[in-house]
Amino acid sequence: MTLSVNLRKRLTPSFALSVQFSALPGVTILFGASGSGKTTILRCVAGLLRPDEGKVAIEGGAVFDSDTGTNIAPNKRGFGYVFQDLALFPHLTAEQNIGYGLFALGPEERRARVLRIAAAFHLEPVLGRRPAEISGGQRQRVGLARSLVTDPRALLLDEPLSALDHHTQSRIIEDLRLWNAARRIPVLYVTHSQREVFALGDRVIALHDGVIAADGSPETVMNAPETEAMASLAGFDNVFDARVEQRLESAGVMRSRIAGTQVELEVPLGVAREGSAIRVAIRAGDIMLATEQPRGLSARNVMPGRIVALVTERSQVKLTVDVGIGIHAAVTPTARDTLGLRTGETVWVIIKTHSCRVVSAL
Amino acid sequence: MDWTAILLTLKLASLVCVVLMAIALPIAYWLAFSSWKWKFLIESIVALPLVLPPTVLGFYVLVALGARSPIGRLWAGWTGHPLAFTFEALVIASILYSLPFAVQPLASSFSQVDRNLLDASATLGADRLQTFTRVVLPLSLHGALAAAVLSFAHTVGEFGVVLMVGGNLPGVTRTVSISIYDDVQGLNFAAANQTALALLIFSFVVLALVYALIRRPWSVAAIQ
Numbered sequence: 001m002t003l004s005v006n007l008r009k010r011l012t013p014s015f016a017l018s019v020q021f022s023a024l025p026g027v028t029i030l031f032g033a034s035g036s037g038k039t040t041i042l043r044c045v046a047g048l049l050r051p052d053e054g055k056v057a058i059e060g061g062a063v064f065d066s067d068t069g070t071n072i073a074p075n076k077r078g079f080g081y082v083f084q085d086l087a088l089f090p091h092l093t094a095e096q097n098i099g100y101g102l103f104a105l106g107p108e109e110r111r112a113r114v115l116r117i118a119a120a121f122h123l124e125p126v127l128g129r130r131p132a133e134i135s136g137g138q139r140q141r142v143g144l145a146r147s148l149v150t151d152p153r154a155l156l157l158d159e160p161l162s163a164l165d166h167h168t169q170s171r172i173i174e175d176l177r178l179w180n181a182a183r184r185i186p187v188l189y190v191t192h193s194q195r196e197v198f199a200l201g202d203r204v205i206a207l208h209d210g211v212i213a214a215d216g217s218p219e220t221v222m223n224a225p226e227t228e229a230m231a232s233l234a235g236f237d238n239v240f241d242a243r244v245e246q247r248l249e250s251a252g253v254m255r256s257r258i259a260g261t262q263v264e265l266e267v268p269l270g271v272a273r274e275g276s277a278i279r280v281a282i283r284a285g286d287i288m289l290a291t292e293q294p295r296g297l298s299a300r301n302v303m304p305g306r307i308v309a310l311v312t313e314r315s316q317v318k319l320t321v322d323v324g325i326g327i328h329a330a331v332t333p334t335a336r337d338t339l340g341l342r343t344g345e346t347v348w349v350i351i352k353t354h355s356c357r358v359v360s361a362l
Numbered sequence: 363m364d365w366t367a368i369l370l371t372l373k374l375a376s377l378v379c380v381v382l383m384a385i386a387l388p389i390a391y392w393l394a395f396s397s398w399k400w401k402f403l404i405e406s407i408v409a410l411p412l413v414l415p416p417t418v419l420g421f422y423v424l425v426a427l428g429a430r431s432p433i434g435r436l437w438a439g440w441t442g443h444p445l446a447f448t449f450e451a452l453v454i455a456s457i458l459y460s461l462p463f464a465v466q467p468l469a470s471s472f473s474q475v476d477r478n479l480l481d482a483s484a485t486l487g488a489d490r491l492q493t494f495t496r497v498v499l500p501l502s503l504h505g506a507l508a509a510a511v512l513s514f515a516h517t518v519g520e521f522g523v524v525l526m527v528g529g530n531l532p533g534v535t536r537t538v539s540i541s542i543y544d545d546v547q548g549l550n551f552a553a554a555n556q557t558a559l560a561l562l563i564f565s566f567v568v569l570a571l572v573y574a575l576i577r578r579p580w581s582v583a584a585i586q
Binding site: 046047048073074075076077078079080081083085087088089090091100101103104146147150 | 481482483485492497
C-alpha cells in the first residue's frame with residue numbers, strides 16, 4: 001500500500017500549506033515546529049479538513065481529488081487517526097472504546113477482535129475501565145488499539161506519545177512496530193520530538209512554514225541539515241556567519257573566520273569559494289569544554305572564552321560562552337560540578353571539524 | 363383540591379414534554395453544529411417566547427388557530443369542530459411557549475461535546491446519525507434531562523397563554539394555574555391554598571430529583 005499526498009491549503013492570509021509526497025508501508029515521520037502544518041496534513045488526509053486543491057490517494061484510489069471533485073467522507077476512507085489528545089470516549093469503557101469502530105460486526109466477533117488487539121497492546125487488565133480510570137500510557141494504547149482494530153488502510157498519528165515518559169514511549173513504539181510488521185500499512189507519524197524521529201523513522205519529512213524543508217532518512221535530515229531552518233529544527237543551537245579564508249582540498253577542510261571576530265574555525269570542505277560568506281551550524285551537545293588548555297587533541301578547533309550565562313534545565317546544563325560571539329554549549333550537571341563551571345569563569349571551547357555543518361541561509 | 367385540573371395539567375405537560383423533545387432534538391443539533399452565517403436569526407426566533415409576554419404569544423396563536431385562519435379551517439374540515447379553546451390548541455400553544463426551555467439546554471450540552479470526539483467517531487467509520495446516538499446524546503444526557511424537566515415544569519406553570527388560547531373549560535382547558543386563579547377570584551382561599559400547595563410540593567420534588575440525577579457519573583476533565 002502506498003499513500004500519495006499532494007495538497008494545497010491556505011489556512012490564513014499569511015500561511016499556506018503546499019506539500020507533495022508518497023508514503024510507503026512503514027513509518028514516515030512528519031517533523032516540524034508547531035505551526036509548520038503537520039496536523040493540517042493529517043486532517044486533510046483523513047478528510048476532516050478539505051484541501052483547496054490537490055489529490056490524496058491510497059494504492060491508486062483517490063479519496064480526494066480536486067480535479068474530479070472526489071471527496072470521500074472521513075468515515076468512508078478507512079484511515080485510522082490517533083488524535084493528539086486521543087479523543088477517547090469518556091462514557092465508554094476501554095473495551096467499548098476499542099470496539100467502537102467494529103459496529104458492523106456481531107458481538108462475538110467484535111469481542112474476539114478487541115481481545116486480540118488488547119493482548120497485543122497489553123490492555124487486558126483495564127478493558128472494563130473508563131478512560132478517566134486508567135493511566136496515560138494505557139490511554140495511549142487504547143487510542144492506538146481503537147484505530148488499529150478496524151484494519152485501516154493507513155494510520156495517521158498526531159503526536160500520540162508526546163505526553164509520555166521515554167520508557168513508556170519506547171515500549172508503545174515497539175508494540176506498534178510489531179503490529180505493523182505483519183500488516184505493512186503506511187503510517188504518518190507527526191512529531192516535534194527529535195528523539196522520536198530517531199526512535200521510529202524509516203523516513204522523515206521535515207516541514208517548515210507549510211512546505212517540505214527536507215526529506216530523507218533521520219540520519220541525513222537530522223544530522224546533516226542543508227538549510228538554516230532545518231538546522232534549527234534539528235536542534236542545532238548555534239548558527240552563525242563566517243567567511244572562508246582558505247580551502248584545503250587535500251585535507252577535506254576549509255579554514256574560516258567567524259564573522260565580526262578574529263576567531264578561526266576549521267569546517268568540512270564545502271562548495272563555498274575562498275573569501276565567500278557561509279553559515280555554520282553546531283549542536284550545543286557536540287561542543288566540549290575544558291578548564292585548562294587541552295593538548296594532544298584531535299579536535300581542530302580550540303578557543304578560549306568566558307562563561308556569560310549558565311542555566312540548568314532538568315538533566316542538562318546550558319551555557320553560553322563568549323569566544324568573540326556567544327557559543328551555546330550543553331553539559332551534564334556532573335560535568336558542571338566536577339569542572340566547577342560558573343558564570344565568569346574562563347574555559348576552553350573544543351569543537352570537532354565535522355561537528356560544524358555548513359548550511360545555506362534559508 | 364381540583365383533581366380534574368391537576369390531572370388535566372399532568373396530561374398536558376406530559377404530552378407537551380414528549381412532543382417537544384422530538385422537535386427540540388433536531389433543532390438543538392442544528393443550532394449546535396451548523397455553521398450557517400444566519401444561524402443567529404433562528405436562535406432569536408427560538409428564544410422569542412422567553413421575552414414575549416404570554417398574552418402576545420397567546421394572541422398570535424389564537425389568531426393562527428382561529429376559525430378564519432388556514433390552520434383553523436383545515437382543522438375544522440378535518441375534525442368537524444373549531445381548534446380554538448380546545449385541549450389540542452392548548453398543546454400547540456404550550457409547545458411554542460416552552461420551546462426554548464427544551465432547545466437551549468440541549469443545544470448547550472451538544473455544543474459542549476468535544477469536537478475531537480466527533481472527528482474520532484468519523485474516522486472510526488461512524489456516520490453522523492451513529493455519532494449522534496453513540497457519542498453526542500450519551501454525553502448530553504444531563505442536558506436532555508434538564509430539557510425534559512424544564513419543558514414539563516414550564517408547561518405545568520404556564521398561565522397567560524392558557525387563558526388566551528384555552529379559556530377556562532373544566533376538564534378541557536382549565537389547568538391548575540387557572541383553577542387557582544378561579545378560586546382566588548371566587549374568594550375560595552382554602553381551595554386555592556390546597557391546590558397551590560400541591561403544585562408547590564410537586565414542583566420541588568421534581569426539581570430535587572433532577573438535580574440529584576444530573577450529577578455526572580464520569581469526568582471528562584479527568585482525561586486531560
